[in-house]
Amino acid sequence: xxxxxxxxxxxxxxxxxxxxxxxxxxxxxxxxxxxxxxxxxxxxxxxxxxxxxxxxxxxxxxxxxxxxxxxxxxxxxxxxxxxxxxxxxxxxxxxxxxxxxxxxxxxxxxxxxxxxxxxxxxxxxxxxxxxxxxxxxxxxxxxxxxxxxxxxxxxxxxxxxxxxxxxxxxxxxxxxxxxxxxxxxxxxxxxxxxxxxxxxxxxxxxxxxxxxxxxxxxxxxxxxxxxxxxxxxxxxxxxxxx
Amino acid sequence: xxxxxxxxxxxxxxxxxxxxxxxxxxxxxxxxxxxxxxxxxxxxxxxxxxxxxxxxxxxxxxxxxxxxxxxxxxxxxxxxxxxxxxxxxxxxxxxxxxxxxxxxxxxxxxxxxxxxxxxxxxxxxxxxxxxxxxxxxxxxxxxxxxxxxxxxxxxxxxxxxxxxxxxxxxxxxxxxxxxxxxxxxxxxxxxxxxxxxxxxxxxxxxxxxxxxxxxxxxxxxxxxxxxxxxxxxxxxxxxxxxxxxxxxxxxxxxxxxxxxxxxxxxxxxxxxxxxxxxxxxxxxxxxxxx
Numbered sequence: 001x002x003x004x005x006x007x008x009x010x011x012x013x014x015x016x017x018x019x020x021x022x023x024x025x026x027x028x029x030x031x032x033x034x035x036x037x038x039x040x041x042x043x044x045x046x047x048x049x050x051x052x053x054x055x056x057x058x059x060x061x062x063x064x065x066x067x068x069x070x071x072x073x074x075x076x077x078x079x080x081x082x083x084x085x086x087x088x089x090x091x092x093x094x095x096x097x098x099x100x101x102x103x104x105x106x107x108x109x110x111x112x113x114x115x116x117x118x119x120x121x122x123x124x125x126x127x128x129x130x131x132x133x134x135x136x137x138x139x140x141x142x143x144x145x146x147x148x149x150x151x152x153x154x155x156x157x158x159x160x161x162x163x164x165x166x167x168x169x170x171x172x173x174x175x176x177x178x179x180x181x182x183x184x185x186x187x188x189x190x191x192x193x194x195x196x197x198x199x200x201x202x203x204x205x206x207x208x209x210x211x212x213x214x215x216x217x218x219x220x221x222x223x224x225x226x227x228x229x230x231x232x233x234x235x236x237x238x239x240x241x242x
Numbered sequence: 243x244x245x246x247x248x249x250x251x252x253x254x255x256x257x258x259x260x261x262x263x264x265x266x267x268x269x270x271x272x273x274x275x276x277x278x279x280x281x282x283x284x285x286x287x288x289x290x291x292x293x294x295x296x297x298x299x300x301x302x303x304x305x306x307x308x309x310x311x312x313x314x315x316x317x318x319x320x321x322x323x324x325x326x327x328x329x330x331x332x333x334x335x336x337x338x339x340x341x342x343x344x345x346x347x348x349x350x351x352x353x354x355x356x357x358x359x360x361x362x363x364x365x366x367x368x369x370x371x372x373x374x375x376x377x378x379x380x381x382x383x384x385x386x387x388x389x390x391x392x393x394x395x396x397x398x399x400x401x402x403x404x405x406x407x408x409x410x411x412x413x414x415x416x417x418x419x420x421x422x423x424x425x426x427x428x429x430x431x432x433x434x435x436x437x438x439x440x441x442x443x444x445x446x447x448x449x450x451x452x453x454x455x456x457x458x459x460x461x462x463x464x465x466x467x468x469x470x471x472x473x474x475x476x477x478x479x480x481x482x483x484x485x486x487x488x489x490x491x492x493x494x495x496x497x498x499x500x501x502x503x504x505x506x507x508x509x510x511x512x513x514x515x516x517x518x519x520x521x522x523x524x525x526x527x528x529x530x531x532x
Contacts, residue, residue, distance in 0.1 A: 053423065054422075055419055055422070074422070074427065075419070075422035075423060076422045076424075076425050076426055076427040076428070077427075079422070079423060079424070079425040080425055084423065085423055087419070087420060087423060091417055091419070091420050092420075093412065093413050093416050093417060093420065094416060095412065095416060096409070096412060096413070096416075100409060103409060104409055104410075104413050104421075104424045104426075105424060107406065107409075107410060107424045107425050107426055108424075108425040112406070152424075153423075156424070156425065
């Protein structure tokens with residue numbers, strides 16, 4: 001992968017007290033691609049994302065975005081560079097309407113100036129949200145919350161969109177629908193990182209894949225070169241990965 | 243009967259003033275989960291500023307209030323930015339202790355400068371009765387207190403519900419991480435929130451300064467009223483403080499009507515206790531903080 005990727009993660013480690021959750025993780029997210037990070041529960045996916053987004057302070061390593069070092073910066077300062085994350089469990093603002101949730105996504109000055117066109121785009125990508133515009137987010141279904149979280153993330157007009165566990169707890173047909181929307185988003189020029197437990201779908205939708213096991217990258221490559229069987233062996237620690 | 247009607251009307255008007263006393267406390271609790279023990283002392287600091295500035299500014303209470311609000315906003319920013327934000331990450335208790343310390347410092351500085359004498363701010367409406375019939379008397383001062391307080395609550399409600407600042411405040415109060423992911427610097431949001439709280443507290447400070455008077459240590463007794471109002475109305479709810487204030491005000495004056503003036507405060511807090519038993523989270527609790 002090229003050295004001047006949109007995001008470059010080098011030798012990232014993270015600890016919770018004495019427990020080390022990430023070991024020397026390096027990744028490249030090239031511009032315009034869809035990258036998947038696959039791993040089971042406890043593999044360190046969330047820790048990785050939280051370290052990248054400044055929610056957890058990494059203990060070693062470096063995160064660069066568009067050539068700029070953003071390691072350990074305040075989350076809001078990292079977001080201001082054009083990175084956005086749709087958090088796991090789609091944590092939306094419960095006591096705000098769908099409309100207000102989307103507006104929050106356009107909080108930063110650049111996006112705020114263009115909030116009307118961004119809002120129109122979000123409703124175009126997720127028409128289901130338009131119908132629920134005035135409803136409080138707390139009354140949405142799981143799939144609608146996920147759409148809202150992604151729509152809200154897109155309101156900042158990001159260069160890089162990170163989606164944490166989109167498929168978690170959703171019906172397959174809903175997940176398929178959301179994934180196809182993400183392909184549209186990617187085609188409009190946004191680099192996308194999908195973080196998933198589900199091997200098959202991740203490989204199907206992404207250009208490049210990383211497999212994370214116990215805080216380490218154990219496998220990576222172009223998804224066309226990765227076989228589902230081999231990824232599963234790495235994922236579960238069976239076969240030659242046992 | 244006349245006295246009963248009079249008690250209810252006066253109670254409602256008094257309740258408006260109570261709401262102005264409590265709303266800043268409610269705001270800070272709703273947004274950062276912090277019980278600001280210094281709220282009453284900051285309020286009285288506002289009273290002193292209005293008193294001093296109105297002497298300097300040819301007795302103009304409006305100008306004095308304007309300058310006071312600007313100064314108190316700066317005090318709020320300094321308090322939050324330099325002190326409370328530093329300890330807020332470590333949980334609610336350290337921050338609570340810091341506000342307790344601030345309360346003591348503010349009271350003692352005020353006593354050092356102004357002594358322990360009772361002060362008051364002159365009000366242009368002090369001896370005017372707007373309505374004066376055989377049945378009821380409505381004092382201009384109480385009516386103006388109520389109207390100013392209601393306007394204050396309305397403005398704060400508007401800011402919280404309809405502006406970018408308000409949305410960022412609600413976002414930060416609901417979910418700090420998600421708010422940061424939207425690009426909201428939550429520490430800065432807390433600073434704005436504290437400014438709003440002290441500005442609204444100073445309006446309350448001016449009104450109590452005109453109506454009841456004050457001295458350097460009055461803050462703590464007003465803090466207790468603020469607690470009552472906020473607990474009845476629901477911690478974190480702006481409109482709730484107006485309702486809480488009115489309930490407390492009416493309860494106190496009806497208590498005085500039925501059981502004599504000595505029972506006024508007691509009946510007020512008995513009502514608080516009853517409401518807490520029935521609705522432990524207060525009547526309204528609009529900002530979600532679990």
